Amino acid sequence: MLELIHCCASLGSKAKDAMSPFEVPTMMPMPVFQLILGVETPLLELHIAIQNFLLDTEKTIDGQLTEEGINFGLRRDLPNIIEDHVERFCSKLFWDILLRYYSWLLMEFTETYKQTGPCCFSPNARFLAVAVDYRLVIRDVLSLNVVHLFTCLDKISYVEWALDSEYILCGIYKRPMIQAWSLNQPEWTCKIDEGPAGIAYARWSPDSRHILTTSDFQLRLTVWSLVNTACIHVQWPKHASKGVSFTKDGKFAAICTRRDCKDYINLLSCYSWEIMGAFAVDTLDLADIEWSPDDSAIVIWDSPLEYKVLIYSPDGRCLFKYQAYESGLGVKSVAWSPCGQFLAVGSFDQMLRVLNHLTWKTFAEFMHISSVRGPCNAAVFKEVDEPLQLDMSGLRVNDEFIQGNSENAPEGHFGVRYKVMELPIMLPSQKPPADKPNPKQGIGLLSWSNDSQYIFTRNDSMPTILWIWDIRYLELAAILVQKDPIRAAAWDPSCPRLVLCTGSSHLYMWNPSGACCVSIPLPEFTITDLKWNSDGSCLLLRDRESFCCAAVPMLPDSSEDSSDE
Structure with missing residues (x-):
């Protein structure tokens, strides 16, 4: 049953474009400004970082960089005009390095807000949806002010x-029903109730005017129209949350079904929702499918019981069958590269x-x-853990700066930082028990x-x-x-920057220039999950019952050449 209220109103208006990411840091509520370069004060840590250019050399006098040292660090001679202005050039070098290599550590954190369920950014990067029990709170990303508050019939799952960021659905699986x-x-409101069939999962179609629901026990998949309240059924979908993939242009959908102990792919038009074609696939127990980024092929992989990756064309031809080995558990994770030229396959054999x-041949194995x-x-x-040692006696900073940084030091006088280790090194590993199913082994995240x-x-x-691989040079990067x-x-969706969390009060970041540990300046806040905004300007950090946002400056373009003064 589909209920629409005020459905006759216009459904075609588009949301305004997202605001510039440069506006985020200045408009976040209650910002806690941090320049995080380890656990020491920013100036001291960066001073040490500059001198790291001069390892195994004596290019400093009384702890200060000299012209000879700068020449060595930059691997070029300085113009003669700088010879008499070494101190001024050191200052310029100081801030040039800061802006080029460390600007991604200039972050602002908001205060914490309550959440009891899913939280997600809108595709246009303007809004943040937060589930608080049976209420759906819509906040503005720039200010985090509440712009909409919707009340559902039960707790939001x-x-x-x-x-198009105009509509949002809430799965209330306890009822079970969907509200949009x-x-x-x-x-305008919408309620979808499948009755005794139940609802196991729901998703939007690419046109943002249809909702696809999967019933309990995968009895049927239903396409509900928000325009004319019509519905179309597809019998026996293979999975509830998996087994459905849309082309990038939004014109076609591939839906996995299973009947007579065999897996099938059904191709549907996202305009009329008619089945354009169907073909059987050579799988024992199909795990999932995904269209290629250029919409020219569909990748299908089998359950872990059999190693099989199949590449099909939209007309049902099998373009390639890949099987790395026969015995043992098989494929665990699969992902297309954004450019569509590479397909990564993670396996239980830890490769x-x-x-x-x-x-469709393998060109790299890691x-x-x-x-x-x-x-x-x-x-x-x-x-590694590191005690706080704030020694700014050798720096030209005023007493107010020293006092302010001492007061903001973490409690316990301990922090964390990354230590660059020398090779060879033994990495900690665990051997999964042989008598339990679903072993914790293999490439589960890529x-x-x-x-x-x-x-x-x-x-x-x-x-x-966490392993980071460089595909350009086919080698381990970090x-x-x-x-x-x-x-x-x-x-980061806008640049090669990576963030991760471990359930601690720290955020960990990496980019090709290096890595760092960022302390969250919020008491008793531990990060259990994180999400990027679509423009890369903001991070959503979740605790068990709260969340905060972090404004992240964009990385400078490493291709830009720094000019001489």
Whole structure:
């Protein structure tokens, strides 16, 4: 049953474009400004960072950089005009390094707000939806002010935005039912109730005018129209939350079904929702499917019981069948690169394999082993505890600055930082029990950077280790060794910057220039989950019963050449 209230109002208006990400840091409520460069004061830490250019050399006098030292650090001679202005040039170098390599650590954190369920940004990056029991709170991303408040019939289990950011649905699976709301027309409401069939999952169609629901026990998948209240049924969907994929242009949907002990792919038009074609696939127990970014192929992978990755064309032809091995558990995770040229396959054998889109052959295999030895170009960053030692006697700063930084020091006089480890190194690992199902082993987490150059992975038998691979050079780029198991990790959608959390009060960040640990300036706040805004300007950080947002400056363009003064 589909109920629409004020459905005759316009459904075609579009939300305004998202505001500039540069406006975020200045408009966040109750900002807590931090310049985080380790656990020491910012100036002292950056002073040390500059001198790290001069390792194993004596290019300083009384702790200050000299012209010769700067020449060595920059690997070039300075203009003669700077010879008599070394101190002034040191200051310029100081801030140039700060802006180029450390601006991504200039962050603002909001105060905490209550949440009891899902939280997610709108696709246009303007709004944040937060579930608080049976209420859906819509906040403005820039100010976090409440712009809409919707009341549902029961506790909210699931929240999803429509692609145009005008509508949002709430899954109330205890009832079970779906309620949808409009931001542009707050008086408009929608309720979907499947009756005895129940609702196990719901999702939006790409046109933002249809809702797809899957009933309990996968009896049927129903497409509900918000325009004319019509509905279309697809019998026997394979999965509730998986097994459905849309083309990037939003024209077609691929839906997995199973009948007579065989898996099928049904292609539907997202305009008329008619079945355009259906074909059987060579799987034992289909796990999931996904369209390629260019909509030219569909990847299908089998359950872990059989290693099988299949590439199909939309007309049902099998383009390639990939099977790395026959015995043992098979595929655990699959992901297309954003450019569509690579397909990453993570397996239970603790290997990451990357296929190319031309021949569908494997061109790279990356092993996740506990012993890392040289030669290796990867930097190994290990999280370590470090006592606070604030010694600013050698810095030219006023007493007010010293007092302010001392007062803001974390309690207990301990912080965390990354320590660059030398090779060889043994990484902590766990051997899963052989007598239990679903072993914690294999590549359970993998994700591509926005430019398709990097991919991070987590081997579940090494839950505290994050591996970062460089696809351009087909080598390991970095290893992040955490104290606690990694809860979540995500790439910045605008640049190759990675953030992760471990359930602690710290946020961990990496980009090709380095890595750092960011202390959250909120008492008793531990990060259990995180999400990026679609423009990369803001992070959503979740605790068990609260959340906060962090404004993250954009990374400077590393291709820009710094000019001489």
